[in-house]
Amino acid sequence: MNPEPNPNTSSSTPIRVRIAPSPTGDPHVGTAYIGLLNYLYAKQRGGQFVLRIEDTDRARFVATSEQMIFDALHWLGLTWDEGPDIGGPYGPYRQSERTEIYREHVQLLLANGSAYRSFETAEELEAMRQSQLAAKLPPRYNGAHRELTPAQIAGFEAEGRASVIRLKVPAEGETTFRDELRGDIKFSHTNVDDQILLKSDGFPTYHLANVVDDHLMRITDVIRAEEWISSTPKHVLLYRAFGWDLPRFWHMPLLRNLDKSKISKRKNPVSLIYYRQAGFLPGAMLNFLGLMGGGMPAGTEKNDGAEIFTLPKMLEQFTFDRISLGGPVFDLVKLKWLNGMYLRALSPEEFQQQLREVVFSDHYLAQVGALVQDRIETLAQFGDVTGFFFRDDVQPAPEVFLPKKRTLEETLVFAAEQLTALEASDWTLEALDPTLRALGEAKQWAVKENFMLLRAILTGSTQSPPLLESLVVFGKARTLDRVRRFLEAQKKTGKR
């Protein structure tokens, strides 16, 4: 069956698109990428660009994340027309404030028979999955509660069992939808699971919230990452169950690591906070993201500068049907080249201004100063003791970082564990101290060895201002990057 033409997306209705990041950590470079694409699409067509916060996963929720997302998008200059901070006619724009809406809608589905209650516990489902996997079967919900009688439901309720609500995917047939970049994509219903729509905690899953919100917010074009293709049939089924028109779907290629896997913090800096603090200019970042997947006319003459373009130029020339579908590698080397081009194009005044804002901000200088005021005798020594705060590449030699009683191998293993622990830690003195001490204790590393190793990695030296205070001032994003680069560099020299 082909998707029916959609009056909602005819040329007369205003284009509306959205990005819907989850506040689960640092703002992600992938959010910026999809954000840029949505922004371009809307602005080229006189449409609206909506920011919606998808905070339905209470387990992964990070309180500070939402503000960081706002800040990062503002930094890039991708301004939204409606969002949680500025409101708009279709709010609220934070899903946690819309739970009542989802519950009402799910009742509609229950009433018309396209969804059902299911009473298995998470443990039971996990056991089922494991046995299916063991039997080499595709892990899928077995449909045990698809046709429960009112009496059975009452029985489960009397037991006090919690329930979830699942989508009742037709047993037969298939769902076809159009991807604007790839054409029709078909999924047999035997491969579409009875997706949970409403969790037992009363929060919706992505699939439900997304479809309901996109409809209610009058989204005409869903421009999102390729990883969503497999779940699109569920969304189409939901639109149909509600009796709603479909938006257009555009699935963008996924940004990749050098090894072609989906971009991840293990293998690449992915936090926009990092890029900002490491001194990348927003224009260069946007330019680089615009290069990922094509979209801009390519250069043909030598040195015609076709690779360098600003946001206004993208607005003018970017075309969606030119997007290439292979997953582009996020190549830091080229990003740095581009950033260098942007830096050189700055006037001396602007360049100085950037230095003052990013690497020599009053705030940063004050914090660094506080750490060393007692440790120097002349102001000129400031640089001697704080150099690592202002450097990008710090690589300690083995005689600096290697503890006397440890082998290189066990030291690197421990450094990797430090990295993992630091990633998970809040970035305060109070959190970092116990985190590092607990790790040392667990792995039998003396506090002295433990801290000294990290000090060497961070500062390149065995002498420095207090370690934990220095970490806090230097910042989480750049610290993690520094440790990662240390490990990478050691891995490379080890191979040689």
Add this chain to the structure above:
RNA sequence: GGCGUUAUGGUGUAACUGGUUAACACGUCGCCCUCUCAAGGCGAAGAGUCCGGGUUCGAGCCCCGGUAACGCUACCA
């Protein structure tokens, strides 16, 4: 394993409706400039377009069959 998507030098992209030696940028190497390092200029190497068939006078572009990579396969998004 199942399903889906994708496939052009190391990387990002180009090649109008099939039409000369597959182009541009990054990176690499060399030369020039230069007190050094960058930047800049000039040049070179590097792919015969995932593989195998087919259609055609002619295929990176069309058809068939493989393969590989990636994604999804959660009460995560």
